Amino acid sequence: MKLVRSIKEMAALSKKYKGRGEAIGFVPTMGALHKGHISLICRARKECKIVVVSIFVNPAQFGPKDDLKRYPRNLGADTNICRREGVDIIFSPNREEIYPKNYKTYLAIDDLGRVLCGKFRSGHFRGVATIVTKLFNIISPDFAYFGQKDAQQAIIIKKLVRDLNMPLEVKVLPIVRERDGLAMSSRNTYLNREQREDAAVLYQALRMAGVLIKKGSRSSKEIIRRMRLMILKKKSARIQYISVFDLKEFKPVKRIKGKILIALAVFFGKTRLIDNMIIKA
Amino acid sequence: MKLVRSIKEMAALSKKYKGRGEAIGFVPTMGALHKGHISLICRARKECKIVVVSIFVNPAQFGPKDDLKRYPRNLGADTNICRREGVDIIFSPNREEIYPKNYKTYLAIDDLGRVLCGKFRSGHFRGVATIVTKLFNIISPDFAYFGQKDAQQAIIIKKLVRDLNMPLEVKVLPIVRERDGLAMSSRNTYLNREQREDAAVLYQALRMAGVLIKKGSRSSKEIIRRMRLMILKKKSARIQYISVFDLKEFKPVKRIKGKILIALAVFFGKTRLIDNMIIKA
Numbered sequence: 115m116k117l118v119r120s121i122k123e124m125a126a127l128s129k130k131y132k133g134r135g136e137a138i139g140f141v142p143t144m145g146a147l148h149k150g151h152i153s154l155i156c157r158a159r160k161e162c163k164i165v166v167v168s169i170f171v172n173p174a175q176f177g178p179k180d181d182l183k184r185y186p187r188n189l190g191a192d193t194n195i196c197r198r199e200g201v202d203i204i205f206s207p208n209r210e211e212i213y214p215k216n217y218k219t220y221l222a223i224d225d226l227g228r229v230l231c232g233k234f235r236s237g238h239f240r241g242v243a244t245i246v247t248k249l250f251n252i253i254s255p256d257f258a259y260f261g262q263k264d265a266q267q268a269i270i271i272k273k274l275v276r277d278l279n280m281p282l283e284v285k286v287l288p289i290v291r292e293r294d295g296l297a298m299s300s301r302n303t304y305l306n307r308e309q310r311e312d313a314a315v316l317y318q319a320l321r322m323a324g325v326l327i328k329k330g331s332r333s334s335k336e337i338i339r340r341m342r343l344m345i346l347k348k349k350s351a352r353i354q355y356i357s358v359f360d361l362k363e364f365k366p367v368k369r370i371k372g373k374i375l376i377a378l379a380v381f382f383g384k385t386r387l388i389d390n391m392i393i394k395a
Numbered sequence: 396m397k398l399v400r401s402i403k404e405m406a407a408l409s410k411k412y413k414g415r416g417e418a419i420g421f422v423p424t425m426g427a428l429h430k431g432h433i434s435l436i437c438r439a440r441k442e443c444k445i446v447v448v449s450i451f452v453n454p455a456q457f458g459p460k461d462d463l464k465r466y467p468r469n470l471g472a473d474t475n476i477c478r479r480e481g482v483d484i485i486f487s488p489n490r491e492e493i494y495p496k497n498y499k500t501y502l503a504i505d506d507l508g509r510v511l512c513g514k515f516r517s518g519h520f521r522g523v524a525t526i527v528t529k530l531f532n533i534i535s536p537d538f539a540y541f542g543q544k545d546a547q548q549a550i551i552i553k554k555l556v557r558d559l560n561m562p563l564e565v566k567v568l569p570i571v572r573e574r575d576g577l578a579m580s581s582r583n584t585y586l587n588r589e590q591r592e593d594a595a596v597l598y599q600a601l602r603m604a605g606v607l608i609k610k611g612s613r614s615s616k617e618i619i620r621r622m623r624l625m626i627l628k629k630k631s632a633r634i635q636y637i638s639v640f641d642l643k644e645f646k647p648v649k650r651i652k653g654k655i656l657i658a659l660a661v662f663f664g665k666t667r668l669i670d671n672m673i674i675k676a
Contacts, residue, residue, distance in 0.1 A: 125562055133416045218505040219558035222521075226499060240503075244559075251560040277500035278525075279532040281406055 115197050117204045121212075121252050124205050128166075128254045136163040140255030142246060145169040145206075146186040146300035147195045150290040154259040155199045157287060166253050167196050169206040174213065174220075175241030186300050205253065212248065220244045223270055226364060230266050230357055230377050231388065242267055243274050250275075255282050263289045263297050265377055265390040269364065289389070291317065297389045309382035312348035316380060319344045320391040323376050327395050332370045334358035345380060354379040354386065361392070370395045396477060397484045402493075402533050405486050409447075409535045417444040421536030423527060426450040426487075427467040427581035428476045431571040435540040436480045438568060447534050448477050450487040455494065455501075456522030467581050486534065493529065501525045504551055507645060511547050511638055511658055512669065523548055524555050531556075536563050544570045544578050546658055546671040550645065570670075572598060578670045590663035593629035597661060600625045601672040604657050608676050613651045615639035626661060635660040635667065642673070651676045 118124045131138055139162030141154045151167075158165045169192055176182035189206065196204050220240050226232075227239035250258065260268045268286040275284050290298045295317030296310075305313060319341040326337055338356045345351050356378040360367045367374060377390040399405045412419055420443030422435045432448075439446045450473055457463035470487065477485050501521050507513075508520035531539065541549045549567045556565050571579045576598030577591075586594060600622040607618055619637045626632050637659040641648045648655060658671040 121560055125560070129562065132413055135414045217558055218507060219524075219555055220503040220505070222501040222503040224499040224501075243500075248558075248560050251562055254562060274500055277498055277529075279402055279406070279529050281410070281532055281535060 115193075115201055115204065117193065117206065119207055119211070121207060124166075124203070124207075124252050125254075127203065128252070131164050132254055137256040138162060138164045138166060138254060140249070140253050140258045141165070141167045142249050142258065142260075143167060143169055143192075144171045144185065144300065145192050146188060146303070147192045148290075148298045148300060148302075150261050150263060150298035152195065152199060153290050154261060154287055155196070155201060157285065158257065158259050159200050162257060164203070165201050166203045166205055166255065167201050168249055168253070169204060170212065170245070170249075172212075172241060172245040173209060174244055175238050177235055177237065180235070181301075181304075184304075186303055205249075212245070221247055221274065223274065226266075226270050226273060229364070229366075230355065230359070231379060232266065234354055234379065239267070239270050243270060246271055247274065247278075247280075250280055250282060257283050257285055259285050259287060261289065262286050262392075263299065263388065263390070265375055265392075295321075297387075299387060301385055301387065304385040305382055309350045309385065312350045313380075313382050313387055315345050315348050315351065316378065316387065316389040319378070320376060320389060324391060324393050327370060327393050332395065334366070334368055334370060337370075337376075341376075341378070345378075348382075350382045352381040354381060396474075396482055398474065399484055399486050400488055400492070402488060405447075405484070405488075405533050406535075408484065409533070412445050413535055418537040419443060419445045419447060419535060421530070421534050421539045422446070422448045423530050423539065423541075424448060424450055424473075425452045425466065425581065426473050427469060427584070428473045429571075429579045429581060429583075431542050431544060431579035433476065433480060434568055434571050435542060436477070436482060438566065439538065439540050440481050443538060445484070446482050447484045447486055447536065448482050449530055449534070450485060451493065451526070451530075453493075453522060453526040454490060455525055456519050458516055458518065461516070462582075462585075465585075467584055486530075493526070502528055502555065504555060507547075507551050507554060510645070510647075511636065511640070512660060513547065515635055515660065520548070520551050524551060527552055528555065528559075528561075531561055531563060538564050538566055540566050540568060542570065543567050543673075544580065544669065544671070546656055546673075576602075578668075580668060582666055582668065585666040586663055590631045590666065593631045594661075594663050594668060596626050596629050596632065597659065597668065597670040600659070601657060601670060605672060605674050608651060608674050613676065615647070615649055615651060618651075618657075622657075622659070626659075629663075631663045633662040635662060 139158030221243035272284050294314040296313050323337050359375040361373050373394050379388045420439030502524035504524050553565050575595040604618050640656040642654050654675050660669045
């Protein structure tokens with residue numbers, strides 16, 4: 115396994131692989147790797163001759179009040195995981211390599227970035243779309259792997275790839291969960307014991323919504339109300355949003371029909387967690 | 396020579412060439428090919444195994460009051476020129492292929508797009524950056540060729556490629572001029588006889604500026620004043636802007652020092668022409 119720090123070296127390696135017709139699978143991460151990331155790496159390992167994992171905590175996707183500084187970083191542990199999983203290259207550039215002085219170019223993704231999490235994290239998805247575009251250009255992957263936990267991110271990146279005709283395929287893999295249902299996240303390490311226990315309620319609330327819909331409930335308002343009640347029973351929980359979204363139009367729906375996405379963001383103490391579920395009515 | 400209409404077919408061809416390690420040279424155009432375009436094609440032909448010319452009148456770079464509808468289109472003549480010049484592929488998709496329903500993604504290029512022509516053509520360079528990014532992704536060129544006549548476009552595209560780490564090299568070739576000095580442009584065909592004669596003044600004014608600077612003149616204001624006087628002697632001329640720009644900072648300069656760009660946009664009747672010259676003080 116190779117640790118690459120420079121864009122030039124990474125691009126040259128990719129060019130070499132492409133020239134040989136070797137498929138490149140790419141897993142973009144901000145490090146602090148957990149079982150969710152590992153599931154993406156495993157899939158890439160199965161499907162591609164070359165597996166590249168990027169580790170870069172992208173400042174452009176953090177707001178001024180976000181947790182950029184305290185975001186967990188542990189290149190040592192991440193390197194061990196990648197080696198164990200048979201990764202070929204870790205690409206971990208520094209900040210100045212990616213955003214040099216006088217950097218100016220961003221992706222404008224329009225209304226998709228202004229709903230759900232985008233409503234509360236202004237500029238976040240612009241930053242995500244920009245770093246992902248840069249990494250795709252540097253690494254030239256044939257396949258790129260993302261987790262369904264960041265549902266809106268996955269939708270935006272698929273749209274970005276389609277709209278800009280990027281020559282690659284995006285694969286979105288299922289959420290990996292802890293035993294009690296909490297979705298794997300690098301931010302789970304922020305939680306104290308009480309918050310960690312409380313956080314399991316997110317999955318319980320999503321499952322309850324699934325049951326309600328299965329039983330015939332079609333009102334988003336009613337389902338959200340029931341989820342709020344369940345979540346707010348936990349002392350450390352503070353809800354940012356719960357939304358029921360049409361997956362085709364990517365707009366909130368009042369009456370549930372077909373395939374919908376229930377997405378939520380909830381604070382436990384100062385830690386903001388997200389989760390979601392796709393449900394077919 | 397092959398005429399390709401679909402993105403999918405073009406991308407598949409590019410992938411095939413890349414897999415064989417064959418260099419692709421790309422000349423993006425809006426058709427109505429003239430000697431300026433031909434100089435780009437010739438250079439690509441010399442330097443690359445595969446030459447692709449795109450012909451696409453990009454609606455995203457025209458404002459509501461611009462000349463999208465009347466912009467000259469002549470695929471027959473363009474095809475003949477391309478065949479004669481040894482082009483391998485003309486890529487000429489239709490509008491819906493490039494901007495399907497529900498298209499959303501654009502490039503945000505910040506202040507570079509707001510000066511010079513961008514001040515008068517709001518959204519123009521966003522449209523240029525977006526189509527160029529799409530074409531680069533579809534065609535995967537090793538080299539892309541642009542003309543110096545669109546000086547700001549060339550600067551923005553170089554910046555775009557560098558900022559987003561696109562895996563290709565941009566080459567900018569000198570302006571090709573008519574005998575009387577008028578820069579080649581598809582829009583020159585709009586001019587009536589008087590306007591066409593008047594338009595030669597643009598190059599004369601730029602050359603005069605060069606002489607003034609060579610003789611020691613260092614005041615942008617004074618040089619612009621002299622150029623205005625010369626241009627306004629022509630009855631059909633109406634000046635939109637004349638600017639002296641620092642090439643490193645890409646900002647207007649008052650006192651000329653080092654390498655500068657003099658750029659201008661002037662209407663002759665309803666036809667807007669641009670020209671420029673790089674001058675070293």
